[in-house]
Amino acid sequence: MSFNNEPENQDKWQNDPDNWIWGFFYYNPEDDRLFPPKRIKQLGWTINFANPNSVFLIIVIIAIAFIFS
Numbered sequence: 001m002s003f004n005n006e007p008e009n010q011d012k013w014q015n016d017p018d019n020w021i022w023g024f025f026y027y028n029p030e031d032d033r034l035f036p037p038k039r040i041k042q043l044g045w046t047i048n049f050a051n052p053n054s055v056f057l058i059i060v061i062i063a064i065a066f067i068f069s
Helices: 007-015 052-068
Strands: none
Touching: none
16 A cells, blocks of 8 residues: 555645645646545545546546547
């Protein structure tokens, strides 16, 4: 298990304004999660733009939606 993904670190990262670009886009290379919770956790999840797997996954989802539309 990675020590980076302990709940204490996740809460610290979530509340750190330096991990939020323009207060909206989550960018944290230390965080391994693809979809961390939004700043207000009750609103759902967001994408960790520092994780290349999450960016690739969202591009695939958009491409599939575009193909079927």
